[in-house]
Amino acid sequence: MALLEVRNLHVEFPLGRKTLQAIHGLSFALDKGERLGIVGESGAGKSVAAFSILKLIAKPGRIAAGEVIFDGRDLAKISDEEMRQIRGNRISMIFQDPMMTLNPVLTVGTQMVECLKAHRDISDAEAKRLAIAKLREVKIPSAEERFENYPHQLSGGMRQRVVIAIALLTDPAVIIADEPTTALDVTIQAEIMGLMLDLCRDHAVALMLITHDLAVVSQVTQKICVLYAGRLAEQGPTRSIITQPKHPYTQGLIKALPQQNEPGARLFQIPGTMPTLDDVPAGCAFHPRCAFADELCRREVPEPRPIGDHRVACHHAEKVASA
Amino acid sequence: MEYLQFAVKRLVQATIVMFVISLIGFSIQDKLGDPLRELVGQSVSEEVRDELREQMGLNDSFPVQYARFITKAVRLDLGNSYFFKKPALEVIADKFQATMELVIGATLIIVVFSVPVGVFCAINPKSWISRVIMTLSIVGISVPVFLTAIFLIYIFSVELGWMPSFGRGDTISLGGWSTGFLTWDGLHHLVLPSLSLASIMLPLFIRLIRAEMMEVLETDYIRFAWAKGLVRRRVWFLHALKNTLLPVITVGGVQIGTMIAYTILTETVFQWPGMGFVFLEAINRVDTPLIIAYIIVVGLIFVVTNTVVDLIYSLVNPTVRLVGQKP
Numbered sequence: 001m002a003l004l005e006v007r008n009l010h011v012e013f014p015l016g017r018k019t020l021q022a023i024h025g026l027s028f029a030l031d032k033g034e035r036l037g038i039v040g041e042s043g044a045g046k047s048v049a050a051f052s053i054l055k056l057i058a059k060p061g062r063i064a065a066g067e068v069i070f071d072g073r074d075l076a077k078i079s080d081e082e083m084r085q086i087r088g089n090r091i092s093m094i095f096q097d098p099m100m101t102l103n104p105v106l107t108v109g110t111q112m113v114e115c116l117k118a119h120r121d122i123s124d125a126e127a128k129r130l131a132i133a134k135l136r137e138v139k140i141p142s143a144e145e146r147f148e149n150y151p152h153q154l155s156g157g158m159r160q161r162v163v164i165a166i167a168l169l170t171d172p173a174v175i176i177a178d179e180p181t182t183a184l185d186v187t188i189q190a191e192i193m194g195l196m197l198d199l200c201r202d203h204a205v206a207l208m209l210i211t212h213d214l215a216v217v218s219q220v221t222q223k224i225c226v227l228y229a230g231r232l233a234e235q236g237p238t239r240s241i242i243t244q245p246k247h248p249y250t251q252g253l254i255k256a257l258p259q260q261n262e263p264g265a266r267l268f269q270i271p272g273t274m275p276t277l278d279d280v281p282a283g284c285a286f287h288p289r290c291a292f293a294d295e296l297c298r299r300e301v302p303e304p305r306p307i308g309d310h311r312v313a314c315h316h317a318e319k320v321a322s323a
Numbered sequence: 324m325e326y327l328q329f330a331v332k333r334l335v336q337a338t339i340v341m342f343v344i345s346l347i348g349f350s351i352q353d354k355l356g357d358p359l360r361e362l363v364g365q366s367v368s369e370e371v372r373d374e375l376r377e378q379m380g381l382n383d384s385f386p387v388q389y390a391r392f393i394t395k396a397v398r399l400d401l402g403n404s405y406f407f408k409k410p411a412l413e414v415i416a417d418k419f420q421a422t423m424e425l426v427i428g429a430t431l432i433i434v435v436f437s438v439p440v441g442v443f444c445a446i447n448p449k450s451w452i453s454r455v456i457m458t459l460s461i462v463g464i465s466v467p468v469f470l471t472a473i474f475l476i477y478i479f480s481v482e483l484g485w486m487p488s489f490g491r492g493d494t495i496s497l498g499g500w501s502t503g504f505l506t507w508d509g510l511h512h513l514v515l516p517s518l519s520l521a522s523i524m525l526p527l528f529i530r531l532i533r534a535e536m537m538e539v540l541e542t543d544y545i546r547f548a549w550a551k552g553l554v555r556r557r558v559w560f561l562h563a564l565k566n567t568l569l570p571v572i573t574v575g576g577v578q579i580g581t582m583i584a585y586t587i588l589t590e591t592v593f594q595w596p597g598m599g600f601v602f603l604e605a606i607n608r609v610d611t612p613l614i615i616a617y618i619i620v621v622g623l624i625f626v627v628t629n630t631v632v633d634l635i636y637s638l639v640n641p642t643v644r645l646v647g648q649k650p
Contacts, residue, residue: 056549058541088552095550100543105565105640115551166551 001072002029003206004053004091004174009066011045011052011230013277020277022048022061024230027304028223030174033204035197037217037238039253040227041274046210049227050176053208054087071173089119092167094177094196098159098184102151108135108162109147112169119170134165138195157188161195168199175200176208181216193220214253218242226250229275229285231301236310246312246321248290284315292316292323330634337630344622348615349392350385401619402612406605411616415598419620420500421491422586422597427504428517429582433525438564441532445567446559448537457533460526468585472519472592479515486515489594516593520585524578531574536567569640576632580625 011023023045030036038046051057053068055075068075070091075083087093095101102111112131116122122130128147135143138161151159160180167175180196181189197220200207211217217224217238224241226233226249234247245251252270254260261267272289275281284302287293296315304313307321314320359372359381376382380391395402404411444453463471480488492512494501503509539545540563548562587599594600598617605613 054550056546084552084554086552087550093547093550095543095547097543101547103544103548103562103566105569106562114553114557118551118553118557163547 002069003032003034003071004030004208005067005069006049006053007067007069009049009052009068010064011048011057011061012064013061015060018278021280022230022277023052025066026225026227026230026232028225028232028235030206030208032173033200033206034223035200035207035209035221037221037224038208038210038227039212039214039217039224040233041212043229043274043276044227045230046212046227047178048230050093050178050208050210053176054091054093055083056087085119088115088166088172089170090172091174091176092170092172094160094163094167094175094180096179096182098156098163101163102159104151106150107147108149108151108154112147112162112166115166115169131165131169134169135162137168137199138162138165140165156184157192160184160188160192164192164196164199168203168205171203172205174206174208176210178210179212180209182211182213189216196220214242214257215259226253229280230277231285232304232311232313233286234310234312234314235304236308240309244308244321246307246310246317247314248292248316248320249286251320252289284313292320326637329637333630333633337626340626341619341623344626345393345396345619346389348618348622349389352388352611352615396619401616404605404610404613404616406608406610406613411610411612412620414601414613415616415620418596418598418601420502421595422583422590422599424491424503424513425516425520425586425589425595425597426579426582428513429520429524430579432517432521433528437525437528437532441529442536442559442564442567444529444533445536445540448533453533456529460529463522463526464530466522467588468519468523469588469592471522472515472589475515475519476592487512488515491596516589516595519592520582520589523585524582527578528571528575532567532571535570536563539563539566542566565639569636572632572636572639576628577625580621580628583621583624 005027006029007027009023009026010021013020013022026045026049028036038049040046048057048061052061052063053070053075055063057063063076066076070086073082075086102108109128109131112134113124113127116127116130117124132143132147135146140146140158140161146154146158146162151162154162164180175196177196181192184192193216196207199205207221209217209221221238223235224238225235226241226247228249233249234241234245241250242254245254249270252268255268256270258267270289275285275288281288281298283299284290284293284297287297290297292314294316300315302313302315304311305317307317359375380388383391392402399412401411403409404414407414440456444456447453466474475486476488479486490512491503492508493506494503494509495505496502497505503513545558545563548558553562583598586595586597587602589595590597590599591603598620602614602617604610605617
């Protein structure tokens with residue numbers, strides 16, 4: 001059985017009379033120690049999916065339907081206190097912008113020790129020892145000193161290391177990383193990504209990596225879910241998604257990668273933009289931007305169906321794959 | 324070391340501000356009517372008046388008069404009150420205790436109520452209790468202090484007869500400071516004046532704390548605190564409240580200074596024997612030294628509270644103090 005399984009998840013935001021559908025029937029599974037990439041443009045619902053697993057969706061968002069099975073329990077149905085005991089303990093999160101993730105008025109040490117004490121019956125001294133050991137593990141120099149520092153005394157890359165140390169502190173089963181390197185310098189991005197990959201491997205932690213960067217995902221993950229406008233577009237093993245995409249949106253994303261283009265040539269881009277949630281077109285949400293679209297696409301929403309080892313939500317997947 | 328530098332810099336700034344206040348205070352002196360008229364009776368002849376003017380130095384040029392004023396002021400001599408015939412500073416010092424106790428009473432009410440109520444309203448913005456509190460706070464801010472005071476007297480003194488309507492009641496002298504905090508009667512007399520003095524600041528602070536806290540609760544670091552699985556109490560009262568209180572402390576310091584100005588109204592309605600009450604009398608009597616002394620003392624209180632607030636703020640907020648220090 002999978003460690004974490006999301007089944008037919010629906011997330012909605014009631015806003016006045018209208019209700020916006022942020023996630024529409026998303027399903028995926030994550031095994032122990034497995035690494036999954038969630039890919040899509042801004043607004044595809046990647047972060048909402050991540051936050052809804054921990055039931056931390058911004059108000060007034062709510063899980064309208066579906067199940068989030070973790071360790072045999074449906075997280076959508078357990079009590080607040082049971083959920084709290086899972087957050088930061090069994091499932092940790094890493095946020096996008098390390099400059100904003102740490103509380104500016106509390107020391108690094110305070111913010112690490114409190115996380116341990118929230119989940120374990122542990123003395124201050126023991127918690128401090130564990131915290132400093134973790135700081136060393138994420139390769140922070142002079143860890144004892146950093147432990148006493150305030151966040152503003154650390155650089156962005158250093159802060160993200162602290163956040164990673166906090167996420168690993170309780171030996172979680174799953175880490176959800178929401179664009180963990182987007183806010184960092186390019187040189188530091190590779191460092192941090194490599195560090196995360198190593199740590200997840202060493203500790204057999206499952207990683208759910210949310211990003212818009214296909215290049216990163218292809219290097220780090222074993223499985224990919226591509227989201228478009230709150231729905232699954234395509235999912236499958238990383239290698240085969242990258243080499244044999246069967247959804248026109250996935251194809252477009254891969255074609256848009258700089259390394260897929262001639263040096264000096266104009267980069268490929270998918271025409272148009274992702275629809276906003278209050279203006280999703282009828283039928284397949286991607287049809288206005290799709291070269292394969294026909295009458296069927298404008299009328300009917302394609303359900304994800306298995307094609308080879310992928311699941312693809314496209315009426316014309318066979319035609320697309322051979323194109 | 325950085326902190327010492329910062330403290331010295333703030334103290335120099337404070338001194339400059341005090342200097343400007345003294346200049347403004349002094350320059351209104353001869354705009355308030357003829358002090359001689361109050362000082363001597365109708366029967367004194369014009370020659371004698373001129374002579375008195377010369378003696379008091381009222382005919383000297385402005386810079387000369389101001390220089391004399393400053394030299395005396397640094398020796399804590401702000402001149403004699405024409406009416407009381409004793410040093411103006413002494414008159415104010417006598418009344419200062421009563422005013423401070425009123426301000427302390429009001430501050431206690433504000434601190435004790437604004438934080439829990441403001442936090443409650445931020446955490447439960449949609450509950451009907453928050454809505455009622457928010458509506459009432461608008462009323463509180465809008466109604467002038469003297470009106471609130473009169474209402475309070477009408478309800479609690481006249482109709483219900485629970486509270487005294489004027490004066491300080493019994494006081495105990497504690498090393499030269501006469502306090503009403505230590506007698507039952509004194510405390511009893513303090514309730515209504517403190518309430519009416521707090522009536523504008525309390526709703527202001529509730530709204531300020533609520534607005535700041537709601538903003539803080541939306542930040543990433545609070546979301547991260549939730550994602551770490553911390554208990555609600557810790558997220559609200561440590562992670563969120565500490566960040567909420569930083570701007571509140573700054574505003575709070577200024578407002579406590581402002582409250583001393585509001586005491587004029589409260590003291591008048593409740594016949595509270597404080598500085599504000601004396602100040603109003605001094606204006607009626609064109610008692611210029613007393614007026615200037617009051618302005619300077621209130622200015623000093625403003626400057627001191629602001630400086631202290633800045634120093635405290637930089638202790639609470641690590642980023643302010645350590646500016647310039649390498650990470």
